[in-house]
Amino acid sequence: MSPRVSSLTLYPLKGAAGVAVQEMTLDAVGPVGDRRWMLVDPDGVFLSQRSTPAMALLATSIESDRSGSTRFRITHPDAPGSDGPLLPLYPAELEGERLSVDIWSDQVTAIAPDPEADRWFSAVLDRACRVVHLPESSVRPTDPQWAPGGRVGFADGYPLLVASEASLASLNARLAEPLPMNRFRPNIVVTGVSMAHEEDHWRRIRIGAVDLVGVRACGRCAVTTVDQSSGERGVEPLRTLAEYRKHGSKVYFGQNLMHDNAGRLAVGDPVQILETAEPRY
Numbered sequence: 001m002s003p004r005v006s007s008l009t010l011y012p013l014k015g016a017a018g019v020a021v022q023e024m025t026l027d028a029v030g031p032v033g034d035r036r037w038m039l040v041d042p043d044g045v046f047l048s049q050r051s052t053p054a055m056a057l058l059a060t061s062i063e064s065d066r067s068g069s070t071r072f073r074i075t076h077p078d079a080p081g082s083d084g085p086l087l088p089l090y091p092a093e094l095e096g097e098r099l100s101v102d103i104w105s106d107q108v109t110a111i112a113p114d115p116e117a118d119r120w121f122s123a124v125l126d127r128a129c130r131v132v133h134l135p136e137s138s139v140r141p142t143d144p145q146w147a148p149g150g151r152v153g154f155a156d157g158y159p160l161l162v163a164s165e166a167s168l169a170s171l172n173a174r175l176a177e178p179l180p181m182n183r184f185r186p187n188i189v190v191t192g193v194s195m196a197h198e199e200d201h202w203r204r205i206r207i208g209a210v211d212l213v214g215v216r217a218c219g220r221c222a223v224t225t226v227d228q229s230s231g232e233r234g235v236e237p238l239r240t241l242a243e244y245r246k247h248g249s250k251v252y253f254g255q256n257l258m259h260d261n262a263g264r265l266a267v268g269d270p271v272q273i274l275e276t277a278e279p280r281y
């Protein structure tokens with residue numbers, strides 16, 4: 001069996017639950033609608049499940065209205081009322097307060113358009129926060145050491161993450177309780193790979209008409225230990241990954257990707273392996 005895309009996931013709001021999609025369009029920044037929104041604290045510092053595991057309970061759904069406008073709804077099991085914020089998935093321009101926000105070592109200008117949504121998020125997460133959008137005019141570069149000249153939205157470092165079903169099966173064979181792929185929050189999951197962690201070796205691949213470059217294997221953090229259905233933190237899979245996937249001080253699962261061109265990915269697309277090399281950690 002040849003490698004194929006088995007699932008695609010968008011994460012409209014960084015740190016919230018993803019949405020399974022059948023197709024994904026890539027623009028200059030990455031998947032359209034993926035992590036262009038983010039929560040920040042009163043100082044403008046980004047929030048994620050590292051600091052706020054309860055963000056795992058922010059469920060996401062995509063809605064389209066009769067005018068063709070596409071938005072995403074955020075809900076939470078403990079939210080006051082039945083409906084959470086409804087935010088534009090592909091906003092061309094937004095009005096709102098312009099904020100300088102910090103994400104890792106980067107500082108970019110974002111827009112905070114919805115005070116009512118800010119209050120909702122602050123209430124359900126029990127901490128003061130604001131929801132911000134990254135406009136097209138704000139350029140956040142990828143790491144010049146690994147991916148010079150690239151752009152990324154509010155994803156940690158690179159536009160895309162790929163993982164194989166074989167890699168997850170290898171991990172689950174070592175665990176007392178198997179874990180779902182959503183612990184690793186990839187955009188692209190591939191089936192038909194013969195060896196676990198084969199994706200670490202992919203230097204260049206093609207999916208549909210899109211050429212992608214393997215940047216480096218993905219070092220994993222405490223987000224992987226958060227149960228995405230309960231928001232509770234444990235010790236797995238980091239403890240077990242450290243037994244066989246540790247390089248230096250980090251453990252790795254999945255591969256970060258850049259894309260050479262805009263285009264569309266779809267579930268079922270063949271994955272052509274154009275070039276392989278030793279993994280980069």
